Amino acid sequence: xxxxxxxxxxxxxxxxxxxxxxxxxxxxxxxxxxxxxxxxxxxxxxxxxxxxxxxxxxxxxxxxxxxxxxxxxxxxxxxxxxxxxxxxxxxxxxxxxxxxxxxxxxxxxxx
Amino acid sequence: xxxxxxxxxxxxxxxxxxxxxxxxxxxxxxxxxxxxxxxxxxxxxxxxxxxxxxxxxxxxxxxxxxxxxxxxxxxxxxxxxxxxxxxxxxxxxxxxxxxxxxxxxxxxxx
Numbered sequence: 001x002x003x004x005x006x007x008x009x010x011x012x013x014x015x016x017x018x019x020x021x022x023x024x025x026x027x028x029x030x031x032x033x034x035x036x037x038x039x040x041x042x043x044x045x046x047x048x049x050x051x052x053x054x055x056x057x058x059x060x061x062x063x064x065x066x067x068x069x070x071x072x073x074x075x076x077x078x079x080x081x082x083x084x085x086x087x088x089x090x091x092x093x094x095x096x097x098x099x100x101x102x103x104x105x106x107x108x109x110x111x
Numbered sequence: 112x113x114x115x116x117x118x119x120x121x122x123x124x125x126x127x128x129x130x131x132x133x134x135x136x137x138x139x140x141x142x143x144x145x146x147x148x149x150x151x152x153x154x155x156x157x158x159x160x161x162x163x164x165x166x167x168x169x170x171x172x173x174x175x176x177x178x179x180x181x182x183x184x185x186x187x188x189x190x191x192x193x194x195x196x197x198x199x200x201x202x203x204x205x206x207x208x209x210x211x212x213x214x215x216x217x218x219x220x221x
Contacts, residue, residue: 035211042117042213043154043199056208058112091153098142098203102153 004103006092012109013082021077021106025094032075033100034067035091043091049075082110113138115202117212125220130187132215134200142203143176143183148214149196157185192219 005024013019025032034046045059049069060066064082069075079086087110093100114137124130134143142161146154158167160176160183167174171194173186187194197216201209 033209040216043211045208045210048208093154098144098159098209099156100144100146100154100201100209101156102146104153 004092004094004101006090006103006106008106009104010107010109012111014111015084016081018078018080019082019108021079021090021092021108023075023077023092023094023103025073025075025092026096026101027073029094029096029101030072031095031100032069033093033095034075034077035093036061036088037091037105038088046077046090079108082108084110086110113202113204113210115200115210115212117200117215119215120213121216121218123218123220124190126192127189130190130194130217132185132198132200132217134183134185134202134212136181136202136210138202138204139180140202140204141180143180144201144203144209145174145183145185146199146201146211147196148199152196154199187217190217190219192221195219 007022030051032049036044047067048056064080067077089105089107091105093102116135144159145157148154158174164178165176171188175184197214199214200212203209
């Protein structure tokens with residue numbers, strides 16, 4: 001595709017529910033990143049996939065967060081038992097080298 | 112672990128004034144990248160610096176990478192309203208993971 005796409009663009013959920021966020025990276029990009037950005041804040045690293053290597057999960061804030069990348073392409077970030085503090089914009093980025101190309105993000109609101 | 116600090120957090124300038132944001136890493140970097148995020152948008156890549164002491168220019172923007180490859184700066188000359196946004200630095204390690212600074216939010220008085 002022309003760029004990184006993410007879905008849904010907005011998600012409103014109730015506290016305690018599970019959510020799945022999807023990222024379609026740029027075709028051929030071997031690296032995929034998930035970040036969280038709270039309102040007016042910086043980019044908080046969550047998880048990093050590189051090719052077939054084991055993902056770097058060092059940024060996941062709790063065991064309620066998990067992510068997978070199927071076939072080295074599409075990635076899904078899952079948040080279980082959502083909490084209000086999970087409300088943020090979740091950004092996905094992909095890269096072939098060092099330059100990261102960001103998607104438009106998913107804005108998650110937990111009520 | 113590696114940390115990247117960025118200052119200032121906010122900068123409010125009069126249109127036409129200069130602006131500088133600074134980025135400091137706790138460890139030596141293999142490269143540093145700069146991104147700009149417009150209000151309501153997503154980060155967009157501006158430039159990458161790789162060499163010690165490197166200086167690159169993009170029109171009114173000047174990017175520097177320190178001699179020790181642990182700090183960097185972005186300087187904008189004669190700001191315009193189109194420069195509004197948050198500027199992030201990202202420090203690259205040999206493992207290819209980038210750690211971002213917290214960003215500097217630039218606002219401009221017309």
